[in-house]
Amino acid sequence: MKICVLVKEVPDAAVEKRIDPSTGRMDRSGERNLNPYDTHAIEAAMQIREGGAVEVDEIVAVTMGPATATRALQKAVSLGADRSLHLSDDALAGSDVAATGYALSKALESESPDLVLLGQQSDDGECYTIGAVVADHLKMPSLTQVIKMDVSGDGLTCERQAEYGYDTVQISLPAVISVGDAINEPRYPSLKAIMGAKKKPLDTKSAGDLGIDASLVGADGSRVQCGDFHDPPAKAAGQIIEDDDTDETVQKIVAWLDERKLI
Amino acid sequence: MPDILTYVLHYGGAFNKNSLGAVSEGAKQAAAIGGSCHAVVVGGDDLTDELCKTLGNYGATKVFRAKGPEGLAQPVVDAMAKIIEENGHSYALFGGGLLGFEIGAGLAARRHAGVTMEVINIKADDGKLVAERPILQDSKISDSHYRGDLGIIIGRINAFEVGQPSSDEAEVVDVDVEFSPWSSQAKMVKRGEQRGADVDIEGADVLVAGGRGLGKAEGFELAEELAKAFGGSAAVAATRAVVDAGWYPYAAQIGQTGKTVSPKLYLAAGISGAIQHKVGMQSSENIVAINKDANAPIFEFSDLGIVGDLNKIMPKLTEAIKAKKG
Numbered sequence: 174m175k176i177c178v179l180v181k182e183v184p185d186a187a188v189e190k191r192i193d194p195s196t197g198r199m200d201r202s203g204e205r206n207l208n209p210y211d212t213h214a215i216e217a218a219m220q221i222r223e224g225g226a227v228e229v230d231e232i233v234a235v236t237m238g239p240a241t242a243t244r245a246l247q248k249a250v251s252l253g254a255d256r257s258l259h260l261s262d263d264a265l266a267g268s269d270v271a272a273t274g275y276a277l278s279k280a281l282e283s284e285s286p287d288l289v290l291l292g293q294q295s296d297d298g299e300c301y302t303i304g305a306v307v308a309d310h311l312k313m314p315s316l317t318q319v320i321k322m323d324v325s326g327d328g329l330t331c332e333r334q335a336e337y338g339y340d341t342v343q344i345s346l347p348a349v350i351s352v353g354d355a356i357n358e359p360r361y362p363s364l365k366a367i368m369g370a371k372k373k374p375l376d377t378k379s380a381g382d383l384g385i386d387a388s389l390v391g392a393d394g395s396r397v398q399c400g401d402f403h404d405p406p407a408k409a410a411g412q413i414i415e416d417d418d419t420d421e422t423v424q425k426i427v428a429w430l431d432e433r434k435l436i
Numbered sequence: 437m438p439d440i441l442t443y444v445l446h447y448g449g450a451f452n453k454n455s456l457g458a459v460s461e462g463a464k465q466a467a468a469i470g471g472s473c474h475a476v477v478v479g480g481d482d483l484t485d486e487l488c489k490t491l492g493n494y495g496a497t498k499v500f501r502a503k504g505p506e507g508l509a510q511p512v513v514d515a516m517a518k519i520i521e522e523n524g525h526s527y528a529l530f531g532g533g534l535l536g537f538e539i540g541a542g543l544a545a546r547r548h549a550g551v552t553m554e555v556i557n558i559k560a561d562d563g564k565l566v567a568e569r570p571i572l573q574d575s576k577i578s579d580s581h582y583r584g585d586l587g588i589i590i591g592r593i594n595a596f597e598v599g600q601p602s603s604d605e606a607e608v609v610d611v612d613v614e615f616s617p618w619s620s621q622a623k624m625v626k627r628g629e630q631r632g633a634d635v636d637i638e639g640a641d642v643l644v645a646g647g648r649g650l651g652k653a654e655g656f657e658l659a660e661e662l663a664k665a666f667g668g669s670a671a672v673a674a675t676r677a678v679v680d681a682g683w684y685p686y687a688a689q690i691g692q693t694g695k696t697v698s699p700k701l702y703l704a705a706g707i708s709g710a711i712q713h714k715v716g717m718q719s720s721e722n723i724v725a726i727n728k729d730a731n732a733p734i735f736e737f738s739d740l741g742i743v744g745d746l747n748k749i750m751p752k753l754t755e756a757i758k759a760k761k762g
């Protein structure tokens with residue numbers, strides 16, 4: 174079985190995110206890191222490999238992004254992927270969710286995976302939906318937000334929370350699954366794995382290499398145009414108490430609640 | 437005609453409240469751009485004529501009904517793609533939740549359409565719809581303009597209000613859908629399982645909500661003690677993170693795939709304030725947050741924020757409230 178894991182490079186959570194006023198796009202400069210939610214997808218792949226129910230031949234990390242995104246791939250490899258595929262092309266810049274999903278599906282198609290795993294959301298995109306886009310292009314069954322996954326022969330038994338409670342769904346392979354962060358506790362990479370990551374094979378492909386239709390990607394190929402960024406209605410800032418002396422803090426909270434007749 | 441097709445989710449013989457909100461919103465926007473609002477339902481025999489007609493109460497003039505599996509996104513993508521192809525709808529609208537995201541995204545792929553999620557407001561501009569979506573942890577709002585034949589709008593939960601029902605009835609049209617092979621490769625084994633005790637939190641005036649910061653299942657005792665100290669109708673609520681982990685019952689979960697509440701007091705302990713949680717509690721009258729991380733997003737929308745360790749603060753707060761009540 175071959176597993177592809179979609180990973181993304183995102184701004185480090187500690188860095189303030191902003192829109193670049195000159196381009197109207199997310200400012201993607203500054204500290205960047207592997208999307209933390211994607212480490213759960215890599216860990217899920219590793220647990221399938223180590224679980225022994227099926228033979229995993231290869232785990233391939235796949236990303237679409239600028240040149241710097243190779244760092245996210247190296248991190249993914251240090252966490253267990255055997256090699257990685259980097260889809261990088263200026264023509265892809267400014268792609269919306271649908272265009273990104275299409276481009277990624279072409280990259281995945283070139284790998285013919287039995288299972289595609291993704292994170293539950295990207296820290297900067299916050300769409301939770303790339304998996305559903307990719308699956309439709311690949312003509313594979315799909316489920317998002319999966320928190321338990323049992324693999325057997327040619328199928329998966331998945332559990333996830335939807336709007337009426339927990340659902341259990343049986344899915345046949347090949348399939349596209351986005352995993353929720355409750356599915357596992359990702360391991361830390363060993364120093365040896367971090368050092369070795371740079372030596373693992375990394376393929377860089379252009380849009381043309383993968384047969385991506387240029388009219389369907391990039392800012393021009395996207396069917397959604399975002400702009401007119403504005404501020405939400407201003408909300409009065411709340412009061413903040415730093416807890417230095419807990420007895421005092423508690424007194425202040427009680428006074429605050431009492432003033433509002435909440436006790 | 438710029439018609440709008442809304443997906444309506446149902447469960448246990450009743451329509452989803454967010455879907456009804458989407459129908460009301462769809463009817464309003466259709467009127468603004470000179471089209472009609474239609475609905476699509478996919479399911480079994482519980483989708484009776486009587487039930488489907490009631491979508492007219494919220495402004496749908498026509499309901500497309502397809503027989504198919506429930507609770508899965510891809511069969512609905514097949515149904516909507518076919519209906520849109522045959523009827524030329526200009527927009528597809530969803531009330532949010534989880535399935536709406538999956539269906540909307542799948543439909544975007546199938547129909548090569550633009551999609552915007554987490555939409556909180558729709559504006560009609562010169563016969564077209566523009567979707568407003570908060571970005572960057574809700575610190576900015578971005579306007580989505582659509583190009584091409586179809587625009588897909590996925591609302592944030594509770595963004596679209598359910599309108600006052602009228603006595604209008606919708607026309608019900610059956611559609612035969614041939615499902616894609618991959619749509620039949622996922623099978624629902626068990627749906628809507630309620631994990632954990634059946635607690636009732638919706639009537640509570642005071643909710644003490646706990647998140648991953650409580651550390652472990654036993655950490656919820658701190659929240660329960662504090663709720664008890666408030667007395668009356670105080671109860672304990674939770675985030676998805678801790679419900680998924682099995683620390684607290686699903687019935688107590690607040691947020692996108694849980695409950696929406698607006699108590700007099702919402703006291704959040706060890707909760708980061710993710711958007712999917714926020715959408716279920718932001719209309720609470722007073723929000724108090726205890727979090728050890730001064731940068732936690734929850735402080736952006738709390739009325740009183742305490743930066744500190746909940747393990748130190750909660751027991752003392754419980755004692756102080758008990759003492760105050762005497």
Ligand SMILES: Cc1cc2nc3c(=O)[nH]c(=O)nc-3n(C[C@H](O)[C@H](O)[C@H](O)COP(=O)(O)OP(=O)(O)OC[C@H]3O[C@@H](n4cnc5c(N)ncnc54)[C@H](O)[C@@H]3O)c2cc1C
Pocket residue numbers: 293294301318534646647648649650674675676677678689690691692693694695705706707708709710711712713726727728729732744745746747
């Ligand atoms: C499609 C989708 C649907 C979702 N639906 C929901 C939903 O319905 N409801 C929901 O809640 N979430 C939902 N989520 C998940 C959501 O995105 C967050 O992951 C979740 O709300 C986080 O829960 P948390 O705040 O308990 O955990 P975390 O985000 O891990 O936050 C824990 C917080 O505790 C603080 N903390 C730790 N230790 C202490 C201490 N000793 N004292 C004080 N503070 C401490 C930390 O600083 C941190 O801020 C959904 C996600 C997706 C993608």
Ligand SMILES: Nc1ncnc2c1ncn2[C@@H]1O[C@H](COP(=O)(O)O)[C@@H](O)[C@H]1O
Pocket residue numbers: 179180181208210211214235236237238273277290291292293294295296298299300301302303304
């Ligand atoms: N540019 C990208 N390259 C590779 N994977 C991506 C990319 N964007 C999103 N993903 C994957 O899709 C998941 C969900 O992202 P999103 O739909 O943007 O919230 C992420 O956790 C990643 O696994």
